[in-house]
C-alpha cells in the first residue's frame with residue numbers, strides 16, 4: 001500500500017539496527033505465519049536464523065505459504081523455506097530442522113543459543129513446550145497466532161510478563177458421548193462420530209471414541225433399569241478385533257454400523273419418544289439410493305468437493321476407502337487421522353453423511369465436512385501477514401530490551417466500515433503467582449480416583465496430556481519411591497498398578513521432574529470419584545481458589561485469541577508507543593476513510 005499522507009514511515013531504533021546483524025533467531029513453525037516471519041526477518045537484515053518445522057508441504061498450503069511452490073509439495077517445510085529465503089538473499093545464514101520442537105534433541109542448551117525465539121505454531125502442545133523451554137533458558141519468546149481474521153502477538157519473558165500457561169485455556173469444544181453415539185441432531189455430531197469410526201477402524205485405540213450404542217444413556221433407561229454391561233457398551237469382542245476377524249469386509253462393516261447398531265438404538269425406545277427415530281440402512285438398500293438427476297447441477301460450476309454425495313456414492317466411497325486405508329495400515333500399529341489425507345477425509349465424509357441420512361439430518365459436502373472435522377477456520381493470508389509484521393517489529397524492540405513496549409496486541413475484524421483493527425493491551429500482562437509453570441515453586445492439585453487410575457493413565461492423561469510434560473520422572477515424596485521413570489524399561493512394572501497400590505493416596509505429594517523442560521512440579525494428590533459419567537475422570541487445579549473462580553472464556557484453538565483489554569470504537573489505530581487508545585491524540589490514531597478498502601494498519605513507533 002502506498003503510504004497515506006498522514007502516515008509516517010516506520011524507522012528502526014538505531015540501537016536495534018546495530019544489533020540485528022549479530023542476533024540469532026529461532027523460528028518455530030514454517031506455516032502461514034512462519035513463512036511471513038522468515039521473509040520479514042530476512043528483509044530486515046537478520047543474518048542468523050534457524051527454523052524448525054515437523055511437517056511437509058501440502059497442496060492446501062500453497063495459497064498463503066508463499067515460500068512454497070507446487071513442485072515442493074511433499075517436501076519438508078523447513079528445508080524448502082530455507083532454500084526459498086536463500087534464493088532471494090544468499091547472505092543470510094539459515095539452518096533448517098525438519099523435526100518436532102518437542103524432540104529431546106532441542107534441550108535448554110539449544111534454546112540458550114538464541115537471542116530471540118519466535119513461535120509460529122498451530123497447536124497448544126508445542127506452544128506450551130516452547131514456553132517452558134524459553135522460561136528455562138531465559139530467552140524472550142514472541143508467541144503469535146491467527147484464527148481467521150483475528151490474531152494476536154504476545155511477549156513471554158521470564159520475570160517480566162505472564163507465561164503462555166499462566167491463564168487456564170478453555171477446553172476444546174466436545175459433545176456428550178451419548179449425543180454422538182445415540183442421538184445425533186446436527187451434522188457436526190455425525191462428523192465427530194465418523195472421525196471416531198475412523199479411529200476404531202484404523203486409529204489408536206481410545207475407549208472414549210466408542211461408536212457403538214451407549215446403553216448407559218440415562219435417557220434410555222426406564223426407572224430402576226440396569227444397563228446391559230458395566231461399561232455401558234453393547235457386550236461383544238472389541239471392535240478392532242472383530243474388524244480384523246472379518247478381514248475389513250466393507251459390506252459386513254456397513255451392515256454392522258449402519259443397520260445392526262441402528263436397530264439396537266431403536267430398541268432403546270425411550271430415546272425416540274420425542275425424536276424422529278433413525279432408519280436402519282443395509283448395504284443393499286444404500287446402493288439403491290442413487291442421486292436423482294438434477295439438471296440444475298449439471299449447468300452449475302461446482303467443484304467436486306462442494307457436491308453433496310448420494311448415499312449410494314457414500315457407500316461406494318466407504319468400501320473403496322476402507323480397502324485403501326487397510327493397505328495403508330499394513331503392519332503399522334495404527335493410522336493418524338489427517339484432514340489432508342484424501343482416503344481418510346473421504347471415509348469420514350461418506351460415514352458422516354450416511355449417518356446423517358439415517359438420523360434425518362441435513363447432509364454436507366466434503367468441503368463442509370473438512371472444515372468441521374479439521375476445526376478449520378479459514379486461514380487468511382492478510383491476517384497472517386499483519387501478525388508476522390508485528391512479530392518482527394516486536395523483535396526489534398526486544399533486541400534492545402524494550403519489553404514494556406511489547407504489550408499483547410490483538411487483531412480483529414470489526415465493522416462494515418473497517419475490516420481490521422489492531423488493539424494493544426494497556427500494559428504487559430503480569431505473571432499469575434499461582435501458575436504451575438512459571439511460579440517459583442510450581443505446584444498443582446490433582447483430583448483423581450487413586451483406586452481406579454493406573455500409573456500409566458496418570459502419566460499419559462494427567463502429566464503428559466494435561467500438564468504438558470514430555471518425559472517425566474516421578475517420585476513419591478517422603479518415601480523416596482520412584483513411580484515413573486523417563487528411562488525406558490526402568491519402571492514399566494508399575495504401569496498397570498493403581499496409584500493406591502503404589503501407596504499414592506489422598507494427601508500424597510509427588511515430585512515430578514521433566515529433565516528436558518528443566519521443569520519441576522509438585523503434585524498434591526486428592527482422592528476424587530467422578531459421580532456423573534460425563535464428568536472428567538480427574539481435575540487439575542493450580543490454585544484452590546480457582547475452584548470457585550469462573551472459567552476464563554478466552555482463546556481459540558488455533559490462535560488462542562482473547563479479547564483485548566482496550567475498549568474499541570469503530571477506528572483503525574495508528575499507534576505511537578501503544579499508549580491507551582482511548583486517550584490517543586489525533587497523532588496517535590486516525591479514523592481512516594470509511595469507504596477505504598485498505599486492510600492494512602500502519603504501526604508507527
Ligand SMILES: Nc1ncnc2c1ncn2[C@@H]1O[C@H](COP(=O)(O)OP(=O)(O)OP(=O)(O)O)[C@@H](O)[C@H]1O
Nearest residue numbers: 029030031032052053054055100101102121122126
Ligand atoms: N511440534 C512441532 N514442531 C515443529 N513444528 C510444528 C510443531 N507443531 C506444529 N508445527 C508447525 O507449525 C506450523 C503451523 O502453521 P499453520 O498454522 O499455517 O499450519 P499448517 O498446517 O501449515 O496449515 P493448516 O493447518 O491451515 O492446513 C505448521 O507448519 C506445523 O508443521
Ligand SMILES: [Zn+2]
Nearest residue numbers: 163166435438
Ligand atoms: Zn505462567
